[in-house]
Amino acid sequence: MRSASFLAASLALLIAGGAAAQEDPTQLPAPSNDFRPSLTSWGEPDLRGGWPIDHLNGRTPFQRPAEYGNRQLLTEEEYNERAQAVAQLEQRYENEESEGTMGMGHWAEVAAANRRTSWITAPADGQLPAYTPEGQRLSDAMRSTWAAGQHFDWVDDFDSWDRCITRGLPASMFPFMYNNGIRIFQAPGLVALQLEMVHEVRMIPTDGSAHLPRQIGQWMGDSRGTWEDHNTLRVDTVNFRPGPSATNIGTTGSPRENDTPVSEEAHLVERFHMVGEDEIIYEFTWTDPVVFEQPWSARLEWQRDDDYGMYEYACHEGNVQIRNYITASRAERAAEDASE
Template sequence: MIRHTLLAGVTAGAMALSFPLAAQQVPDDLTTMPEVPEGYTPATTPWGDPDFRGIWPLNDVAELPVNRPAQYGDRFWKTPEEIASEQGRVEQLEEAYEAEDEDGTIGLGHWIEYQAGSRRTSMVVSSQDGQLPDFTEEGIHRSSLMRASWVTGQTFDWVTDFDSWDRCITRGFPASMFPFRYNNGIRIFQSPGYVVIALEMLGTRIIPVAGQGEEWPAGVDGYFGNSRGRWVDGNTLEVVTDHIKPGASVLNVATRGVPSGNTIPMSESASVTERFHMVGPDTITYEMHYSDPVVWEDDFTLRYNWSRDDDYEFFEYACHEGNVQVRNYITADRTKREQEYARGAMVDEIDPDAGPPPAMDPASRGTQNRNTQGD
């Protein structure tokens, strides 16, 4: 599932101005971010827990970036005029969908369509500039050693030259809790003592609540980590996760506004605190606080809304089926280097029996743009 397509479409009925104002919570001062409202009391399950069961696809926030684009300055919110200017694009794309339907040529437009029009300018709410903090020196170093199909200029000799997402293992955590361009479905199941979050793309989280979970012993980790949940104020699920297995990028490059390369590192010190606030019958405000002092100069918090859509249907994410791209990348890259050697452009001949060791120091090429996070 390498070199993921980044085209997208927009459904016209999804403009933010059609969202309930309470869900958007747009203040008069667009440079301020209000607190999450706490007044809503959700229904309860038969055993008495707040009832979060349902389907919560992330399509309506697929255009919301993590880092704020410079055009919005220090504003957390777009102006009404900026939202209105998006309507032309929405209508144009809807016409394209109709043409696909009429011609019987349904393709990428429908495959990865999403809803757009959020009034928010970024997911980052922990800083006025709407930007993720900088890496520490150690974070820069660890990023330079990560490898992925998204990294420009690196070579490919073995499966370890690809990240866990390239290899259909996992998007990682907390990356899996943020939108991509397709397969954005999230479904919540509950049973006494547990909340289960089923992800349409690669994975399921099982979260013990009400004291059911125990912290894992030292040396034990997992890509989704060790999560323990508790109910707060009758409308919020708070989940603390540690023991997260390093390796996958903390945030995926295909989530808008994330630094390039899919090479955001994680140390063993990383911890995540999530708060799932039910703020209305069909809205959850998801808030994620991330801490990893080895990699980042400061903690940060991301926040965005989930919208219920129980008519949404999960599509099979058959990432492993026909995933020939890992071999294709290796074969094509070795062939390219053999041709460069034949032309005298390379000093060292390519060993046709080369195994897992990379053919070059991963910090020597393709990392010059990763000394900082980038845009």
């Protein structure tokens, strides 16, 4: 929250400047190639630093509400309405402090409003594509604490995020209500992305090495990076481990239940465009023909914040919550049976 105003203003200037130069002010401008970032001592574009996406957390939905149609940017009137809604959310903390209570105002971080109508940019309507029949079957079979009315009897009744294993991809690249820190580290032939949520680190070789054998699946996939133009890192990720791994759960406007499966055919292509000393436009396309009828894409505007501090991600202290869910669920069902 300490830098939300600065970051929001920078984002507004970025979008406004691009919109002024294009014919359609309702659409996002393409990332510019004008900026030439400084180079590392070994000659690669230098993306190192803190790039938290907490400034994107708030009212921007993952999927676009139907009333916006194919528009990627809000009108001035719509933006003002969102800004007012954000201001009301920000007031929750002060209200709780004055009342001596602790609720969502203390728990959920809210950033300043921006003009995006959704994070999804393709398909044009900003909605996730339809599931294939197999995708729907896999989705229906998924289990999660995010789903209402579910019973828990064993560890496979929980998704990978419930179990503090991973938030998965591309979900980990979207804002949540907290723990939105991202740091980029570089070494010769390697880029590393440190994620605050679950404290995962994505290791991305840029040395031209081939992907691991297909049968070696990983929760975050196997990534390989190449440099495009003079300001862009392209990352190609395959070899995803199938299973209960979320792709979008938690972000405002995403499906309410953790019901988006990942198959072995999933393929993620990301581009990190450094368009200013303190600005990266992050874009990706997710293709999973087993699950979705067509690929889908998203875009987020990152802002540098090297002062952002990452603290311990204590997912569930003592590693007892899975057991607690199971014992509570069994006790609840036993009580229901006894009352019949």
